[in-house]
Amino acid sequence: MTDSYGATFPLWRASCPKDWAAYTGHPFVTGLGDGSLPRAAFLRYMRQDYLFLVHFARAWALAVTKADSIDDMRACAATVHALIDDEMRLHIATCAALGLTEADLAATREAPATLAYTRYVLDAGHAGDMADLLAALAPCVLGYGEIGARLAASGAAPAYADWVATYGGTDYQRTCAEVGALIDRVIAARLGPDPAVSPRWPALCARFAAATRLEADFWQMGWDAR
Amino acid sequence: MTDSYGATFPLWRASCPKDWAAYTGHPFVTGLGDGSLPRAAFLRYMRQDYLFLVHFARAWALAVTKADSIDDMRACAATVHALIDDEMRLHIATCAALGLTEADLAATREAPATLAYTRYVLDAGHAGDMADLLAALAPCVLGYGEIGARLAASGAAPAYADWVATYGGTDYQRTCAEVGALIDRVIAARLGPDPAVSPRWPALCARFAAATRLEADFWQMGWDAR
């Protein structure tokens, strides 16, 4: 069962149903779940996702600088820590098993899909406020939670069981719940209890949808290496 | 008569009446109007205000990077131009008459009051969005417009007639009207037609009030040199 991770995320997701379906139902995802994903595609994804995580951690650090309260700062700093200390371990371990060191990963040339997505998120933060930044951060964090939970519930094939265990596991799901609560706090403080009537709402939905499309492009970048 | 420069500015001003009165009615201002301001105080102010304008122009350039439309970008870029090409001329000419070159001005050590005010405004932009930045920019731009118009209407003494003519003059008053319209557009697009009911409103009023107090501190810094 897919958690809703708070009140705002379901509204954003519902505002771009086709983009969301194209992201969370991409053939790459199906292949992760049933084990049919070619190894070359997974490896290309893992190498680029390592670089993605570096810049995604930078974006969460930017969120620390834009938070309105110490609780929100702590929530964002905890996410930076989760990304660069915990989540990267999966990548480092997976790639190490194939002879790639962390230095190899760091030296990989960024694909255009990686550049476009990560720098779009960072710019959302620099151009706007915390709400703009969170709308651009949400599709990755919460979409991976949704996909991980779904694949874990349906019984992952062995080939990519580590990936599914990471994102479908308790730790990551708790992170998603905390990020969902952070988003709800920030949206309530900036747009009020009924955010969909705020004049800002369409722009935030557009941010969320743009980041969702960039997620689909990111899967496609890996998929193209199959 | 003092123009209201749009709909938002009067609301912000009314939200911190004591701070606004302390800024716009500071003894430094009275002395500018009746000519009684000691020359040493005016010179200290002018040297620091030159540095202030450098960083204030940086803050308006930051606004270009945060604008939602090309019209808003153009309005902010026009203000950058007005600051570093037009408004600085008064400072350069005034100081040149006393033997200070533009290089001397640029090499002046920034006073704590200058540091506090300018960096607070820049941080308002980095921490928040265009509305946060404009709330911090407004007291200087529009307060000088209000003061300049009032002193011009009451007949400025000769000693500081150039200052009064700059800020009370048609060009600067038109800039104020354009900035007021920009603020109204941004607030309407982000907080809606009745911004005072938005949950963001108190934080924007607090930004405006903090910048207003920093303006009073800036006069005081000049005043202390009398």
Added chain:
Amino acid sequence: MTDSYGATFPLWRASCPKDWAAYTGHPFVTGLGDGSLPRAAFLRYMRQDYLFLVHFARAWALAVTKADSIDDMRACAATVHALIDDEMRLHIATCAALGLTEADLAATREAPATLAYTRYVLDAGHAGDMADLLAALAPCVLGYGEIGARLAASGAAPAYADWVATYGGTDYQRTCAEVGALIDRVIAARLGPDPAVSPRWPALCARFAAATRLEADFWQMGWDAR
């Protein structure tokens, strides 16, 4: 003959000869020069380039906030003005002749190539200093100057004569000379008289090369619509 636009640009260009050749010798460029470029490709490019210019102007405004001197601030502010007031006119006029309004242009969905390039440049500025930002800005400004000058010298075909006249013309070539001088000033102030021996040099060359590849991707995005 192609101008060198200062001392730094030729060094950067020489550090990535294949990337530079792929950008400046892209089939799109050849088609612009001999008039063989399909109209559909040019139009896709023009619509995306309008959006590109918006974000490129934001990046030059960011440079105003990072400049070390008022002269450098003025040079960057002049470029913002040139981009959003002058260079966009070509796009607006060309598209207006085909029934597209400026509002249509502003509402165009950004292509991934546009997102990747513009946000990469903005992030170069946020992550680094003025030298990092200028290394990412240089390939577009000076590469267009080089291409425009070359096509103008070889006699442009009528189909895209306006484009060639814009970038090969005196005004744009002067802008390039000024940007080249700005780059040289900044590099000398930060890396010294022999920048290639500075430990920072490889990272700046890598910035320049990455932006150059994103320029080639941008031509390709237009070319794919032929």
Added chain:
Amino acid sequence: MTDSYGATFPLWRASCPKDWAAYTGHPFVTGLGDGSLPRAAFLRYMRQDYLFLVHFARAWALAVTKADSIDDMRACAATVHALIDDEMRLHIATCAALGLTEADLAATREAPATLAYTRYVLDAGHAGDMADLLAALAPCVLGYGEIGARLAASGAAPAYADWVATYGGTDYQRTCAEVGALIDRVIAARLGPDPAVSPRWPALCARFAAATRLEADFWQMGWDAR
């Protein structure tokens, strides 16, 4: 004995000996060491220092976004954690003993000295690169280490023993050693093995000296409440 915390810090310190002495030898510091500091001065300092830490943590989070390597990102993220999870506890516990809650602390109005210092540091990061930011961060982190070590070695009076134990203690001294090593890495990577001959060196020393003077102003702000 005072540790040198790496190679760069002693050079910066030696570049502004009067400013450094005024900061580390301020009467406030003497009073902390011998216990003669009036309680009112300490409390004003603690309340403002709580706000200072909030913005200082934001500045270290900004450093995460500007780091060149994952190791450097981790070092900066660890400092964010140390500031908002560990160092603030001293403030919260000290103030709680006097009936002030963390909410009271967060609601304290920032003094001009707090505004000037914190926003100057943040702007150093936005205007420049990692080296500029670290030069502005260094006086606080390493100066507190130097002061704490000196007071601890000379035997702190009971009144402020907690303060001395925090900054003179092993954990904080290790943080200082790590920050000193981070600074050395960044300076070597950007200015080379002999940084003092780089054309950037004077500007970095000026950043360090400006932040040092703002530290002295911060002590003075507390001292004025005695």
